Amino acid sequence: MSWQEYVDDHLMVDVEGNRLTSAAIIGHDGSLWAGSETFPQYLPQEIAAIMEDFDEPGKLAPTGLFLGGNKFMVIQGEPGVVIRGKKGAGGVCVKKTNMALIIGIYDEPMTPGQCNVVVERLGDYLNDQGY
Amino acid sequence: MEAVVVDYGSKLLKAGIASPDQDPPYIIPTKMKRVLEEGEEAGGDGTGNDEEVMVDTVVRGFVSDWDAMEDLLHHVLYTNIGWEIGDEGQILFTEPLFTPKYLREQLVQLMFETFNVSGFYASEQAVLSLYAVGRISGCTIDIGHGKIDVAPVCEGAVHHMASKRFETGGVDLTNLLAQELQKSNPSVNIDISDVEKIKELYAKCASDQIEFEKMQNSYLPEQHTLPDGQVITIGKERYIVGEALFQPQILGLEEYGIVEQLVSSVSNVASEYHRQLLENTMLCGGTAAMTGFEKRFQSEANVSASAIRPALVKPPEYMPENLARNSAWMGGAILAKVVFPQNQHVTKGEYDETGPAIVHKKCF
Numbered sequence: 001m002s003w004q005e006y007v008d009d010h011l012m013v014d015v016e017g018n019r020l021t022s023a024a025i026i027g028h029d030g031s032l033w034a035g036s037e038t039f040p041q042y043l044p045q046e047i048a049a050i051m052e053d054f055d056e057p058g059k060l061a062p063t064g065l066f067l068g069g070n071k072f073m074v075i076q077g078e079p080g081v082v083i084r085g086k087k088g089a090g091g092v093c094v095k096k097t098n099m100a101l102i103i104g105i106y107d108e109p110m111t112p113g114q115c116n117v118v119v120e121r122l123g124d125y126l127n128d129q130g131y
Numbered sequence: 132m133e134a135v136v137v138d139y140g141s142k143l144l145k146a147g148i149a150s151p152d153q154d155p156p157y158i159i160p161t162k163m164k165r166v167l168e169e170g171e172e173a174g175g176d177g178t179g180n181d182e183e184v185m186v187d188t189v190v191r192g193f194v195s196d197w198d199a200m201e202d203l204l205h206h207v208l209y210t211n212i213g214w215e216i217g218d219e220g221q222i223l224f225t226e227p228l229f230t231p232k233y234l235r236e237q238l239v240q241l242m243f244e245t246f247n248v249s250g251f252y253a254s255e256q257a258v259l260s261l262y263a264v265g266r267i268s269g270c271t272i273d274i275g276h277g278k279i280d281v282a283p284v285c286e287g288a289v290h291h292m293a294s295k296r297f298e299t300g301g302v303d304l305t306n307l308l309a310q311e312l313q314k315s316n317p318s319v320n321i322d323i324s325d326v327e328k329i330k331e332l333y334a335k336c337a338s339d340q341i342e343f344e345k346m347q348n349s350y351l352p353e354q355h356t357l358p359d360g361q362v363i364t365i366g367k368e369r370y371i372v373g374e375a376l377f378q379p380q381i382l383g384l385e386e387y388g389i390v391e392q393l394v395s396s397v398s399n400v401a402s403e404y405h406r407q408l409l410e411n412t413m414l415c416g417g418t419a420a421m422t423g424f425e426k427r428f429q430s431e432a433n434v435s436a437s438a439i440r441p442a443l444v445k446p447p448e449y450m451p452e453n454l455a456r457n458s459a460w461m462g463g464a465i466l467a468k469v470v471f472p473q474n475q476h477v478t479k480g481e482y483d484e485t486g487p488a489i490v491h492k493k494c495f
Binding site for chain 1: 285286288289290291292293399400401473474475491492493494495
C-alpha cells in the first residue's frame, strides 16, 4: 500500500458521518510521506518543535503547537506518544510512531474523540508494522 | 432514558439523574463500615456490630477500595436511583485532576463489565464546575475533603502543565482543629467525627491577616455541647481553620497560600489567556463554602502581586444556593445533556472492541 493510500483510505475515512479536514504522514525529519489535499504547508521548525515535545513533554504547552502557521492550544495528550491540540471547535491529534508522525486535523462537527480514534488506530497499526 | 451523573469525593458521593439547575438528588457519605463476620458491607451509618472496620472508599479524590466502591455504586444505582438489572443506562463520572490512567481504566471496566452500562463518559471536575456557572474558560479552585485542585481551563480543556494538585484538604483542617481543641480543652475527649461537625458549624475566615492576629489574643469564646454531653469552649480555634488555607505554615507545609498558588498557576499559561482566566476564577468544593472564605480570598487577591486582579465568578440566578459545594455534579448534569445525545461517549460496542484504553481516547 502506498503512503498516499494510507492517508486517503485510513485517515480521511468517514467516522459516524464525519471526516477529518486534513491529514498527513510525516517522517521524524520533517519529510512528507503523504498528505491529503488541504493539509497546511508546514515548516521544518514546526515539526522539530513537535519532536522536541515528544522527548520533553510540556515544551509546547506555553507557546502552543504550530502547523503551517495555524496555532493550536496544547491539551492533554499522552506524554511521548500523542499530542493533542485545540483550535476553537476543532483541533489536531499527532501520534508518534517508530519512524513517522501521523497528524489529523479536524473541525466541527467531528469530535476530538473521533479524530483520536482514527489517528491512533493507524498509528498503532504502523507501529506494529515497524514504521 | 436519562443519564446518571456520579461525583465521588473523599467525603461525599453526589449522584442522581442528570437534571441541570438542581442539586444532586442523592448525597451520601463515602465512608463505609465493613462488618467482618461475613464480609458484608453497609453504607453510611450501620448499626454497631462487634467487629467493624471503617473503610475509606475514596482517599484524596481517588478510589482506593474497589470492592467498597462497587457496593456503594450498586446501592446508589439500583436502590436509590432505581436502575433495573438488564436495563442499565448511561453514566457520567467526574474525576479529579491528574487521575492515573489505570484508575480510569479500572472504573470504565467496572462500569461496563460489572454494571453493564450502555454508555460511559468521564470528565474532570474543574471543567464541570465551570460549566455549572455557564463558562468554558476560567480558573477553578476546588477545595475538597481530600485534595485541593487549582486548574486553569481554556475553552473546556484543562491546562495540565499549569495545574496544581495539593494533597491537603478538609480532612487535614479537621485534624488541625482537633489538635487545637485538645490543647484548649485538655480534659475533654473529642471524637474526630464530632470535630468534623464542629468545623462545619464554627469555622470562619478572618477578614485579613491582621484581624487573625488580633483574634489570637482576644476572642469571644463560645460553649458547645457535644453529643455525649461534654461541654467545650471554642474561641480562636475557629479562625485557624480558615487561616491555614492562606498560611499553609500552620499546617506544617512549606507552600504559598492559595491566592499565590492561583497566580503562579495561571502564569504558566500563554499570556493572552491570563486575563480571561483570572477574571473568571471559581471557588468550589465543600471547604470553600466556609464562612468568610470568599471575602477573604477576594481581599487577598486584590493585594496580590499579579497585574490582573483575580475576580470571582458570580453563579447565574437560576442555579441553587449552595452551588459551590455541588458544582462538579451540576456541571456533569449539563455535560451529560450534550455528550450522550451526540454519541461522544464510550459505547458498549466500542468498549468490547478496544478495551478499557478507549477511555483515554474518547473522554477528555
